[in-house]
Amino acid sequence: MDSVITTGPERAATAQPARSLQSHSIRARLYAVFAILLLLVLGLGVFGVARLADVNRVSEVIRNHWLQATRILGDVSNYMSDYRTAEGGHLLSTTPLELAASDQEILALGETVERSQRAYAAVPHGATESTLYAQFAKQWRDYQNVAAQVLELARAGHTREGVTLYMTASRHAFDAASDTLARLTDQTVAEAAQASASAAATYRHARGLIVSAMSAAVLLLLGVIIYITRSILNPLLELAHRMRALAQHDTNVQIPSAQRADEMGEMARAVVVFRDNAVALMNSQRRLIEQAATLEDALENEQRLTAQQRNFVSMTSHEFRTPTATRSGSLN
Numbered sequence: 001m002d003s004v005i006t007t008g009p010e011r012a013a014t015a016q017p018a019r020s021l022q023s024h025s026i027r028a029r030l031y032a033v034f035a036i037l038l039l040l041v042l043g044l045g046v047f048g049v050a051r052l053a054d055v056n057r058v059s060e061v062i063r064n065h066w067l068q069a070t071r072i073l074g075d076v077s078n079y080m081s082d083y084r085t086a087e088g089g090h091l092l093s094t095t096p097l098e099l100a101a102s103d104q105e106i107l108a109l110g111e112t113v114e115r116s117q118r119a120y121a122a123v124p125h126g127a128t129e130s131t132l133y134a135q136f137a138k139q140w141r142d143y144q145n146v147a148a149q150v151l152e153l154a155r156a157g158h159t160r161e162g163v164t165l166y167m168t169a170s171r172h173a174f175d176a177a178s179d180t181l182a183r184l185t186d187q188t189v190a191e192a193a194q195a196s197a198s199a200a201a202t203y204r205h206a207r208g209l210i211v212s213a214m215s216a217a218v219l220l221l222l223g224v225i226i227y228i229t230r231s232i233l234n235p236l237l238e239l240a241h242r243m244r245a246l247a248q249h250d251t252n253v254q255i256p257s258a259q260r261a262d263e264m265g266e267m268a269r270a271v272v273v274f275r276d277n278a279v280a281l282m283n284s285q286r287r288l289i290e291q292a293a294t295l296e297d298a299l300e301n302e303q304r305l306t307a308q309q310r311n312f313v314s315m316t317s318h319e320f321r322t323p324t325a326t327r328s329g330s331l332n
Contacts, residue, residue, distance in 0.1 A: 025262050026232055026263045026264060027263070029232075033224055033227070036224070037221070040217055044217050047209070048213070051207075051210055052206065058195070058198060058199040059199055061195060062192065062195050062196060065123055065124065065195075066188065066195050066196075068123055069120060069123050069125070069129075069192075070185070070189060072119050072120045073120065073184060073185045076117065077178070077185070079109055079112050079113045079116060080140075080174070080177070080178060083110065084174050086102060086106045087106065087166065087170065088166065089102055090102040090106065090150075090154050091150065091159060091162050099154070099155065103151070106147075113140070117137065117140075120133065128187055129184065129187060132180060132184040132187060135180050136180040139176045142173050142177075143174045146169050146170045146173045147170055147173075149165060232264070235256065235260075238256055239255070239256065239257060239267060242254070242255055242271070246278070249278075251275060251279045251282065255268050258272050
């Protein structure tokens with residue numbers, strides 16, 4: 001059998017060094033693709049968590065600041081109204097038991113308002129809120145001082161003077177504190193609405209960024225799929241198709257991807273060697289068949305010559321025997 005010699009680009013592709021094969025291997029590229037996809041998933045997750053953290057941060061400010069401040073101011077307003085009502089009820093008390101109960105209620109309401117004020121002061125506030133709250137706190141203390149005078153007059157039995165003070169100075173002091181508290185509440189509600197709008201804008205912005213990141217990830221994933229399909233799957237299917245044709249004794253088939261410096265190129269070059277060996281084997285078999293036919297023709301010619309020689313010897317011997325027999329008959 002003749003030795004197989006590859007020529008042209010297939011021979012050049014076969015001679016590429018192993019180092020190039022390693023640096024361009026399909027396995028290395030697939031590992032790189034998987035690493036990119038992993039980084040993409042991790043990056044998308046971190047990015048989404050960061051954006052959600054921004055939304056949660058704004059929501060936390062609304063929850064822990066504005067909602068809490070609004071709730072406390074609403075409680076203070078209710079407790080103030082109860083305090084004012086208890087002050088009037090104290091003026092209407094006639095028995096010592098009613099006076100004692102009214103004093104106990106007023107004391108409890110005062111402590112409740114004070115606790116609410118401390119809770120409100122513990123919440124961070126802006127300059128406008130702090131100014132309004134300081135004004136309210138002063139006006140509330142002024143009202144409590146006037147209310148204390150009303151209660152002292154009621155305890156001393158000067159109910160008429162107490163009612164007059166209750167309807168004039170005490171009422172004016174309460175209305176001033178209540179108006180300031182209403183302005184503070186309106187300011188807090190307005191800033192809470194702004195914070196809510198900011199939270200909604202932050203949410204929309206985060207949602208848009210996450211959707212954009214997901215769209216970019218989908219595009220990158222499609223690019224990876226196209227890359228794998230074009231560089232690996234399609235060449236592999238084409239090589240399998242050529243190998244099936246070669247298995248069906250189509251030795252004229254061209255083997256693609258033999259110039260690649262990766263596993264696909266190694267497979268293609270191995271198929272090239274197999275094809276060339278198959279061609280050499282077919283040529284050798286054809287020559288053997290031709291030689292066998294030549295030998296058969298030569299053997300047939302040799303047999304024909306041998307038969308002709310036997311016929312010639314037989315005829316010659318017959319010719320020699322015939323004259324001898326004739327002469328022997330004549331002699332007799």
